[in-house]
Amino acid sequence: MALVVSLFFGFVPMFLYALFVYWLDRYEKEPKALLGAAFFWGVIIAGGGAFIINTVLGLGLYMFTGSEAAAEFGTASIIAPVVEETLKGLAVAVVFFMFRKEFDSVLDGIIYGSIVGLGFSAIENTLYIYRNGYLEGGWEGLVVLTIIRVILVGWMHAFFTAFTGIGFAIARTNKNTIIKFVAPLIGLAIAIGAHAFHNTFGSVIGSGGLDSLGLTILADLFGYSIMVGIIIWVIVHERNVVKRQLVEEVSNGLISQAQYQKAMSPLTLTTAGFSGRATSRFYQTLGELAHKKEQFQKHGDEGGNTAIIETLRRELAILAPQAKA
16 A cells, blocks of 8 residues: 555656646647657656666675765765766657757757656655655655655756756757757756755755755755746747747738737647637647747758648648637
């Protein structure tokens, strides 16, 4: 029973967090199948792989140092951040190299990085809640670990790996060869550094008890506030992309002025579904068209952008009369 409860509190909140991340994609939704694959990469590949590699390297460090304390500190502060962020970052790399046409903006990088991080959190939280919570402290311990892992530090892995996603996104949207090569490495380095800081800070500052946890959470909140600022900035940037790229479609008579104005609202993809499937698909397609035109301007006819743009326009011509402004 306790294992089932641990699985529930490990996975369900992270699914809900992932839905919130999906909601943040205001103008051009990423494919649900690809996001689902990223989430379960975090669960299986990153989570399972990290458990094995961290355990093996931690044992090796213990055998080398002969100190349990040194092995625990080295594993938490050095081994785990490098291993976990690398394995999570590989999911972002797969999307970047194999599904380039879906990787349009900095927000996309944040979303894919966050989703794989939430998948990792789901399996790691399950383990901590059951092993460190229930097995060590019974039901009270389970409740305490659930509060800590789900509420207090529930976003940490999403936050870390979002930086790797930002690095790949900068590489995707930049023409400079050096930046294309360096940006993902810098993003990964920031993710590893933030992860290592989180794991180390509490053990260095304070007594190692509740005061250390409180100070660590305060440090995390400062980092989260930076990420929130980045997300707000990129959402505004995406709105400007939609505003800039859809002016031509109004001039050509493909969409009305009222539809153009509604397409720029960050709430449209949330509310359009209440007006029917055609309206929802219409505004989703407008977002795709705007981003694809932006992609064409930056990268040319990469992967058949011209044909995709024309296909989207034909679909919009069919949907426009049915869509409500």
